[in-house]
Amino acid sequence: MKNNKLSISWDKLEPSEQANERMLEKILKKNRSFNEKKAADLSKQTQSRKNRFRWGLAAASLALILFFGSAAFAIVSEAEEYNNAVAFFEENGLSTEGLSRTEVKNVYRDITEKKFTYSKTAEIISQSVTGLEIQQKEPTPEELSEVWNKNFFTNRVSANGIDCRSETKYVYDENRGFEVFEKAVFEYFRDGELLWTAEFTDFYIEDYLITNDGIAVWGNNAILSSLDTVTAWVAFIDGEGNVLWQRCLEHGFKNEYVASVLNNGDGTWAVISRGDLKYLCLSCRDENGNELSFHKTEVGNLGIWNVARLGEGYIVQLGNMTSRDVALLYKMDRKGQITDGFSFEADDCDYYIADLAEFGGKVYLSAYSVPMQTDEGGRHEIANVLDYITEDKWDISSEELTPILRDNYTAVLLICDADSGIPKTFYSVKGSLGGKISVNGAGELEWNVESITSAFFSPATSSFTIGGSCSVFCYTFNAEGELIGEEDTGYSVPYRR
Amino acid sequence: MMSDPLLRTDKEIADIYMRHVKTVYRVCFAYMKNRADTEDAVQDTFFRLIRSGPAFESEEHEKAWLIKTASNVCKNVLRHWWRRRESIEEHYDTPDSEEIGTDDVLSAVTSLPEKYKTVVYLYYYEGYSSVEIADILKKPQSTVRNYLHEVRAVLKERLGENFDEEQ
Structure with a gap:
């Protein structure tokens, strides 16, 4: 939505009259030069045919124009593919340094078409997954595919070989002249093999939850204007990929999104949503998705960051980066009423909570701490690191940056007593970030810790400034809260800030 | 045309x-x-x-x-x-x-990290929705929404304005 203050400031920004004349003159000169060259090329081609076959002249000119047409189209298509390739590299933490334009596109095609036969692909992937060695000098496409699927397929570490992915499909709208939402496709993989897909035409998929009974997915309708109403949707898919039900949340909001869906364990589902950017909502639904109850609480400008079951109710983490409220926790009963609230903070560090899980009647919070940020703008987590680099270390190497970045982070496992509600540190790991936390089939708590293994400074990349990768370790705790296992999962996840 | x-x-x-x-x-x-x-x-x-x-x-x-x-x-x-x-x-x-004289607002925007700039311009000045911006820039909608979420926090801190609300 437009912002008047920005608009007023930006309106003042325009080229002077002299600058306009100067720029337009150069641009038109370029245009004349381009057109003259094209005309000269066309003339040469047609001249060579003129004296040979008069009836063939028109065909030759047409062929030349068609050639220019296809060449120009090829130029446009090439530019678009290159831009898509660069965006793909950035989104997956891959570096384009040292690659030609053609090589970037070839690696992009090789990975997205799942061929893994291009010579540069192995080099790019191994550069981005430090610590994960590709054993042979020339890995087979199958080996490279496995490395890719294991480490870049999703930011989630696979559980029992299960991976899920969602993709949004677009279709060209003749009337509007651009592509519009067509459908969302949910894909279910086991050990890298696609087992089934499910499609949704009413909403794009925001997130999902895998349960023993099936998979809950949720998302929002696609809109074309900021004036449109944003509606939230929830759906349930069984283990075979059949969509059992899908429901639109009709709570009267202009803008509603689902933050989380939880299995209550009694055949009902808790759908936690945010309405109009100020209401925390709980909608309880039966096994067919029908709403059994709904409650909303006005909490103000706080996002819903994490939710977990806590006893008969829930614990909800709300947050607001602006006000630096990054560790606010609220207890909510089954009806959606807020019963208590507390926060976790310290004098010398900032905490970021990554995930919550209930275990043994208590709530465990997977988090990480960074030194208390004094920086007044932007990169809160890495402000200190960026200050060091911008002092006079613009060409900092990965070898120097990696330990500095590791020093910035400490993964922390907090335990939150259900009665007192006060979180306290239970376990910590230096050089790491807290990741997903869950209870496994054996009734043990598994805490994923992302240990920073490599980092690089990339000031010109649009989607991150410091990139790198983390090796995922899994710490296992028994019902008594004792650490019983520590394992390198073999997975890596990208680090990007 | x-x-x-x-x-x-x-x-x-x-x-x-x-x-x-x-x-x-x-x-x-x-x-x-x-x-x-x-x-x-x-x-x-x-x-x-x-x-x-x-x-x-x-x-x-x-x-x-x-x-x-x-x-x-x-x-x-x-x-x-x-x-x-x-x-x-x-x-x-x-x-x-x-340098062109810029006020606090423009200074705050131009000092944003590169990835936010075009999104800020398209959203707050041109009035495009996040869906439209994702289409123009060929980025995932979730990426655009994340950018907007992050930039609101930054601009709020620098300018003391709430960019969630219509103005």
């Missing part, structure tokens, strides 16, 4: 220029932050239009193409910024090399 979508007359180029030069200029300035580099980037954007601009279905399509191209032009320039740092002295001898 065009007599030949690939070879445009001077009038056609001039018409497109006059329709969109302010938009292109503002997008480029968000990246380049000075008049001289901004003008270079604007020219390069229109050079690309001459060399490889497609046939446009509408003025909206034309504008979206120019915005996306301008962003890419600026990012390409900044990718080679090591070289530009070494030759920065050139700018001191060129006319109009002084």
